[in-house]
Amino acid sequence: MPQILPPNANTFAKWSIIGGGIFLTALVCALVIFARTEENRVGVPVEQPVGFQHSLHSGELGIDCRYCHTSVEVAAYANVPPTEVCMTCHSQIRVGAPQLAGVYNSWETETPIAWNKVHDLADFVYFSHSAHINNGVGCNHCHGRVDQMSAIWKAAPQTMGWCLECHRNPARYVRPREEVFNLAYEAPENQLELGAQLVKAYDINADALANCSICHR
Ligand code: HEC
Ligand code: HEC
Ligand code: HEC
Ligand code: HEC
Ligand code: HEC
Incomplete structure (x- = not known):
């Protein structure tokens, strides 16, 4: 078997490399599983910056x-839709309502709602x-x-x-x-x-x- 580590490497160093390998593999697996479930969160409502219903x-x-x-x-x-579309109504309806603060803020600062x-x-x-x-x-x-x-x-x-x-x-x-x-x-x-x-x-x-x-x- 080819020598990966120099003969004088102590047991701790050898095991920490093997342990590190196992840890990395587990981490990658966990991330893949996480990414897949994140991508497919069927039935979970997504929170939004404005409570649009x-x-x-x-x-x-x-x-x-x-x-x-x-x-x-x-x-x-x-x-x-861009904020203009909301404003076709909300320039007259519920003007100043706190629930709509994000809409008015977006309109005034010309920044799209994220x-x-x-x-x-x-x-x-x-x-x-x-x-x-x-x-x-x-x-x-x-x-x-x-x-x-x-x-x-x-x-x-x-x-x-x-x-x-x-x-x-x-x-x-x-x-x-x-x-x-x-x-x-x-x-x-x-x-x-x-x-x-x-x-x-x-x-x-x-x-x-x-x-x-x-x-x-
Ligand atoms: C009707 C659309 C559609 C057709 C036709 C289709 N695929 Fe896909 N394919 C998808 C979608 C949607 C995904 C999943 C993407 C995701 O998970 O976000 C996908 C994912 C994949 C992946 C990635 C692996 C995975 O499971 O995520 C591969 C490889 C693949 N398709 C190959 C094929 C091959 C080969 C064919 C022909 C036999 C094919 N696809 C036909 C829609 C299609
Ligand atoms: C309930 C049925 C149904 C579902 C679900 C469905 N499709 Fe389709 N798809 C169709 C029909 C019908 C057409 C139109 C075919 C035609 O024009 O001849 C089509 C056409 C397409 C086209 C061709 C578009 C073009 O411009 O030529 C693509 C690409 C496509 N679908 C991708 C997908 C992908 C990706 C998914 C899953 C995320 C999906 N479809 C889910 C029925 C469906
Ligand atoms: C055949 C399945 C299918 C049908 C029918 C369909 N959607 Fe979608 N919709 C999708 C998919 C798949 C995505 C994600 C597209 C992507 O990520 O590229 C999506 C994304 C969206 C988005 C987010 C923006 C985007 O394009 O990514 C909106 C808004 C939307 N759909 C509205 C509608 C509306 C309104 C209708 C009916 C008039 C409709 N969809 C019909 C499959 C569908
Ligand atoms: C008054 C404006 C308005 C109307 C009407 C409207 N939507 Fe939407 N829609 C939005 C806004 C704003 C968002 C982004 C915020 C959110 O997801 O709630 C959105 C998001 C969506 C999404 C999710 C897009 C994504 O991020 O993947 C879908 C799907 C969708 N709408 C479908 C529909 C369908 C189907 C109808 C008709 C029955 C409809 N919408 C009518 C404003 C509207
Ligand atoms: C066609 C007109 C119309 C459009 C377009 C429209 N809304 Fe509304 N919206 C209304 C009405 C009507 C109400 C209900 C007001 C009430 O309860 O007195 C409302 C209520 C709301 C509320 C709840 C306010 C509260 O007092 O709790 C929010 C948040 C809201 N809209 C956000 C939006 C956003 C964001 C858009 C753009 C994506 C939008 N609306 C586009 C007509 C509209």
């Missing part, structure tokens, strides 16, 4: 998703909102009943297996386009039949949807 704005007030997430139908990325991300796919995965919205995949399939959430949580794991569950058989889930923003929509009993018709009508390329290159480009 979807349940109030989308649920009670019934404001359309597109009033704030303006790019969701036309772009890959669904934008989070919203925390709830969803964040790995960079090596391509995703597009418009491709789904325009092909009859409802917001609630992926995000759940946002209109009933105060702070938003991740409703589905959004792992590869979860994406593929639909990409392998979209007819099971695709709904009429006019129902995409209806978060209370439930699949009818004849979903498979209706889904197959819609897949054809929307010209969805079901055979290619599970190809690696669709999501990893």
Whole structure:
């Protein structure tokens, strides 16, 4: 066996190197496990710098998703609204309320509100909102009943297996386009039949949807 340590190294030094190796391995494992659970905190509401409530704005007030997430139908990325959008109402509504301090502060200092991300796919995965919205995949399939959430949580794991569950058989889930923003929509009993018709009508390329290159480009 080749000599790694000089023969005069004492036992303590040898063991501290082995011990250090074991410690490092354990640390790396712990970090990997931590990163994976951090990434997939399904069902845990994410705290935000301003206590904005979807349940109030989308649920009670019934404001359309597109009033704030303006790019969701036309772009890959669904934008989070800038403070201007809040000010279309809050320049008149509840002016000076302490709950809105973060909004007025952002407006006056021209600094965007630092919203925390709830969803964040790995960079090596391509995703597009418009491709789904325009092909009859409802917001609630992926995000759940946002209109009933105060702070938003991740409703589905959004792992590869979860994406593929639909990409392998979209007819099971695709709904009429006019129902995409209806978060209370439930699949009818004849979903498979209706889904197959819609897949054809929307010209969805079901055979290619599970190809690696669709999501990893
Ligand atoms: C009045 C503006 C407004 C409306 C209307 C609105 N949202 Fe939002 N949305 C926000 C803001 C601000 C955030 C960022 C703060 C947060 O996560 O709560 C956000 C965040 C989100 C997120 C989490 C984004 C992330 O970080 O991953 C989802 C999902 C979402 N909205 C979906 C919807 C859906 C679906 C609708 C329609 C039912 C909707 N929103 C209506 C303003 C709005
Ligand atoms: C279309 C109008 C509209 C828009 C746009 C809007 N809000 Fe509101 N918001 C309201 C109304 C109405 C209330 C309820 C006021 C009340 O309870 O009297 C409210 C209440 C709130 C409250 C609770 C205030 C309190 O008194 O507890 C917060 C926080 C809030 N909004 C944040 C936001 C943020 C952040 C945005 C931008 C992302 C936004 N709102 C955009 C209409 C709007
Ligand atoms: C097929 C599943 C799916 C559907 C349908 C869907 N989303 Fe998303 N949404 C995602 C994923 C995945 C992400 C994370 C994207 C990323 O990290 O690149 C996301 C992120 C977001 C974000 C954060 C900003 C962003 O783009 O990263 C907002 C806001 C959002 N979605 C709103 C909506 C709204 C509003 C609808 C309905 C009109 C909707 N989503 C429909 C899967 C979906
Ligand atoms: C409930 C069904 C469903 C789920 C869940 C779903 N997709 Fe899709 N996806 C579709 C449909 C339908 C299309 C449209 C196919 C077409 O245009 O032919 C599509 C298209 C795509 C495209 C092609 C976009 C383009 O511009 O060509 C990508 C990329 C994609 N999905 C990624 C994802 C990822 C990543 C996830 C998981 C985070 C996901 N999808 C979850 C149904 C789904
Ligand atoms: C519908 C979209 C989609 C398709 C199609 C797809 N993937 Fe993925 N892939 C993902 C998502 C989402 C992740 C997870 C990213 C994350 O955890 O944040 C992923 C992760 C991975 C990873 C990283 C390992 C892991 O488990 O996190 C590898 C490797 C991979 N995919 C390979 C493939 C190969 C090979 C194919 C074709 C057989 C394929 N993918 C098809 C969406 C897809």
